[in-house]
Amino acid sequence: MNYDALIIGAGPAGSSAAAILAEYGHKVLILEREKFPRFHIGESLIPFTYGPLERLGMIPKMKRSHFVKKYSVAFVQPDGRASQPFYFYNRYDRESVAQTWQVLRSEFDLMMLDNAREKGAEVLEEISVQELIKEDGHVVGARAVDKAGKVTEYRARITLDCTGKEAFTATRSGWRIRDPYLNKVAVWTYYKGSMREPGIDEGQTMVAYIPDKGWFWHIPQHNDMVSVGVVAEGKYLTRDGVKDLKQIFDREVEQNQWIKQHLSTGASNGEYRILSEYSHHSKHCSAPGLLLVGDAFAFLDPVFSSGVMLALKSGVMAGEEIHRGIVSGDLSPEHFATYGATIREGVENMRKLVYAFYNPAFSFREVIKRHPDAAGAITDCLSGDVNKDFSTLWSQIREFVPLPDELPYGVPLAA
Known part of the structure; x- marks a missing residue:
């Protein structure tokens, strides 16, 4: 054929x-x-x-x-303090990138x-x-x-x-x-009936921090469902010899007060999954x-x-x-x-931001505080406009944390 x-x-x-x-x-x-x-x-x-x-x-x-329509993303500290939502329409005035979907x-x-x-x-x-x-x-x-x-x-x-x-x-x-560093483990499930933000923020992605630079995702979906999972180093998630996925998940929920509060009104569908060696x-x-x-x-x-x-x-x-x-x-x-x-x-540009994110010394807020012009470039990269010159942004971020060299991969294998 x-x-x-x-x-x-x-x-x-x-x-x-x-x-x-x-x-x-x-x-x-x-x-x-x-x-x-x-x-x-x-x-x-x-x-x-x-x-x-x-x-x-x-x-x-x-x-x-x-x-569900998605207009923004926000970040939450372990104590439950949430950032102001990063609204796409504040950066982009055209419909095509002012809103996306979950x-x-x-x-x-x-x-x-x-x-x-x-x-x-x-x-x-x-x-x-x-x-x-x-x-x-x-x-x-x-x-x-x-x-x-x-x-x-x-x-x-x-x-x-x-x-x-x-x-x-x-x-x-x-x-x-x-990847030399980005090899995390995720444990996740789906909740029905958990809390959501009001109005236009109902569909926003929440990235909620836990200790040691781990994080939860909280992604609202239709039919009153939410995808929620925790990502961290495997040795952190399996500390004290705990390997049961539900035990791991429930324990980490206690590490972020926003996640704990929002899941308190809902119930898991009972199935917990794991994925490792991400990058x-x-x-x-x-x-x-x-x-x-x-x-x-x-x-x-x-x-x-x-x-x-x-x-x-x-x-x-x-x-x-x-x-x-x-x-x-x-x-x-x-x-x-x-x-x-x-x-x-595109992968390398996004990869640099991911490396920065996992460094305990990095903060988007501090970079933007020192370099207000960095906000637009960060938003562009996080929004997926990844094939452009970010050299100024990388110089600004390197004032706070090191960034990885580009990996020499992706070339054709000639005949």
């Missing part, structure tokens, strides 16, 4: 790339291991997600959805996949890729097995690895590199016949909710670059050098 593009994984990155390519008239196949809708963490969108969603034709669907990923991802189907992409679910097919050093497709045990080979001019945090290619090829990077973005997209290329600590934005941005950009490559007859790894550099630039 031959295609122009074979996409492994139907999450936001895969469905975005598929929608773009199918819209151009290319023959596209998505292979997805699970049956949608399926559970996924990562519910908060940031403002600059709007651009990719608009390119994909998703904005009218998002506006018709029941997803989504239930099972529903949002299905909407994205259906959008790709509507544009002409073929989708096979409940089918697992076993291995990539290589000939003369080039990836020419993949071998997959369906739920009935039937093994089939699918061939394409180019294969896209959109397997998310699993990082199919990077893991198997030895390209996957842990990783792939040495390469492409190889002959292969392109890495979304979390399969790089996955960053979620404190600033950049994951879906980066997945959508990379998916749209991958689709556009592959289309140009098909038209020009050049799908070589080098053709994707700009793609790799652009996505890595």
Whole structure:
């Protein structure tokens, strides 16, 4: 079975790339291991997600959805003192980035996949890729097995690895590199009936601090549900030998009075989950016949909710670059050098802010107090406008804390 593009994984990155390519008239196949809708963490969108969603034709669907509107983000000290909300519309006067959404990923991802189907992409679910097919050093497709045990080979001019945090290619090829520092653990659940802020703040994301630079997320959703979880070093969360997830979660709720108060009126759905080793990077973005997209290329600590934005941005950009490559007859790894550099630039800019956040000596308030002009640049980066020159901001932040050097990853692997 031959295609122009074979996409492994139907999450936001895969469905975005598929929608773009199918819209151009290319023959596209998505292979997805699970049956949608399926559970996924990562519910908060940031403002600059709007651009990719608009390119994909998703904005009218998002506006018709029941997803909670998000206008701001706020930060809460352990004693319950909350910052003033950071309203997007105070920085951006255009509708496209003044408001975004808090989504239930099972529903949002299905909407994205259906959008790709509507544009002409073929989708096979409940089918697992076993291995990539290589000939003369080039990836020419993949071998997959369906739920009935039937093994089939699918061939394409180019294969896209959109397997998310699993990082199919990077893991198997030895390209996957842990971030030197950002390897946290998250324990989370969902609450129904917990407190929310009034009015326009009902849908805001709250980042609530706990000792040792850990934090809670509190993300309101529709149907009176809230996604809430704690992120910290594994040795902190499992101190005193505690490993039961509910015990860990309940203990940490006591470490932030705002979280304790807001959860006091609600009840957990009873299921607690854990995710570890958050941040990783792939040495390469492409190889002959292969392109890495979304979390399969790089996955960053979620404190600033950049994951879906980066997945959508990379998916749209991958689709556009592959289309140009098909038209020009050049799908070589080098053709994707700009793609790799652009996505890595965005990751590195967001990564610097994440590193600063986890340093106990860092405070957004103190940076802005000394450098009032830094407020706009910080807002831009946190909102997802990550491909711009932030050199002045980094110099200002380095007056308070060190920032990491950029990682030398993401370049194409030449034939």
